[in-house]
Amino acid sequence: MNPSRTFSSLALIISVMLMMQACSIFRPAATKTDGPPPELSKPKPVEKQPETKQPETKAAPFNVPAFAKEVKRDNYRIAVFAPLYLDSVFATSLEIPGRTMPRYVMAGLEFYEGVQLALDSLQSRGMQLTVQVFDNKGRTNDVATVLRTRQLDNTDLIIGAVGAPEFRLLSDFAKQKEINFVSATYPSDGGVTENPFLLIANSTLRAHLEAMHDYAQRGFANKNIIILRRNTSFEAGMAGNIKAAYEKMTYDKKARVRELVWSDATTEGELSQVLLTDRPNLIIITALDEVGAKSILRKLAPQKGTYPMQVFGMPTWDGMKFKEPEFSGITMYYSSPYYNDKTDIYSKYVNDQFRKIYKARPSDMAFKGFELTWYFVNLLHQDGIYFNKDVNKPANRAFTTFNFQPVYLKDGEAVPDYFENKNIYIIQKGDSADFRMNTAL
Known part of the structure; x- marks a missing residue:
């Protein structure tokens, strides 16, 4: 591994341990007005008005009352979970054993690096974000501890590269608090039911x-x-x-x-x-x-x-x-559920930034971290914390086209058990490269 990437990663991990990631305040958006006040006129004699029908009350999207709300903020609070194994890597000191990062750390680290790159890009567009990053393989900051100490109570969105049992803990919490939880990498529903606040990106x-x-x-x-x-x-x-x-x-x-x-x-x-x-x-x-x-x-x-x-x-x-x-x-x-031929402008941006910052090529986990953060933080900015009624927006696409659909595990259910990315690419294996066969939805 390139030494400069090792030291960059070390600096990153130390900052994660201090829980100081991406906490930024930017210029607030301009206040929107509803137009000029109505003109005043003399009161007219009271006339008997014909009876009018009351407008029909529209059902909440997917029969979830929270989804009918429009809740926007000047500053969105986001929690990111990634398996960084900080306690294992730095068990005795802040020196990296052998001066190279252990292989088992790399997937979570590169996922985080992709997330951070997307956050930096969104920040440059003027979005106000307060982001907490948690090591879900840490002994003192694991998911159970984070939930018990109520560190997520005011969160607006959770993005997690987690597996069992962390997946179930975060899903149950998201349902209880009505916070959207994007499961980034776990290809299973983990037995979860009746939780419309769960979005599974890595299809089952x-x-x-x-x-x-x-x-x-x-x-x-x-x-x-x-x-x-x-x-x-x-x-x-x-x-x-x-x-x-x-x-x-x-x-x-x-x-x-x-x-x-x-x-x-x-x-x-x-x-x-x-x-x-x-x-x-x-x-x-x-x-x-x-x-x-x-x-x-x-x-x-x-x-x-x-x-x-x-x-x-x-x-x-x-x-x-x-x-x-x-x-x-x-x-x-x-x-x-993912396909990236790495010819688009977003891929080129990620590649260029990784070479510049880490002196390395981004892995698939880095691309996943980038695109999921880019996609869902843009949804927050556009529609607020309950973006679920319009979760599929092609304009937010980076590399992959998502098609999140409600999943009803039993016939006749009114409320989705969860939402799942149903856009699956069929890919032909080739001698030197693989090729996408079906078109994106």
Whole structure:
């Protein structure tokens, strides 16, 4: 690691420990008036007025009373949580062991660096923000302690790169206090229900499966869709999500979805029984792990010359390499809620600033920290703390198009269980780069 980046990171972490991040006051916005006062005139004789109907009371957006309120402030208070592991890194002193940051620290640190870069940019536009940054892996400033000591009681927005159990603690708090909580990286709802103040940016596996099925159905005119799963309750549940998506789909040209349970003992003959020669075989493999994914692909590889096939993997396939010769010629896709080809002006800005400040390239976590902060702080500035009724604003887009939709886990519910980013990109794996197949919503 570059020494200048190490010392810059050290200075950053010390400042985080002191809880002095990005607390700034800027020029207040000009006061808005409602126009000139009405002209005065002589009173007219009182006349009997015809009865008029009272205007109908509009229902609160998504049946959440808070969402009907317009609450704007001159200075918005934001809390950011990131896994910085400060207690572990600086267990004995402020010296970094080995003069390089431990690898396990980097994801949280770079997420924070992206957040801070966005805050600096928003500050330059005149936004007034008071920001607290918390290390959710710290022993004395963990989420439970922060909530118990009421450090978030006056917060207007929470952005968190957190996992279990911090996710559930922050979600419950957000519901109780009616504060929007943006879950930045956790790809799960954590069993949360009845919390319309939770916004999941890193889409759940259920959303990925629904999007993948939709792309397979609509992207190919004539197709044979097959789910290949192992005999586990988890992968059976994944197959169930795809089947449920099929039942709900109103597309009139949808093809039925078939299923095969495979194991290490599955033969090529058993696989060929579900494959067809006269149309694309769209094979959805539910294996999240690399060992399982490659195991079933090796069974499919000998069939590729006889049966045309397109393989759809899980979001975890993003980081997998399929360089083995037997996989050559198999078209593979995976799904992701993020896509950044790094050619836009925001990406260039982030790249330039990281080179200037940290002498390093920004990681995907840095880009995520930047874009989520940029997106949601702009929403605060535009619509106030209850921006939920108009959460999808393309003009606020940095790299990724978000499509936050209400999720109702039970039929007939009036209030959403949470909001989730439903814009899933289908990406084809390439030899040197991956390519987006579907367009942004």
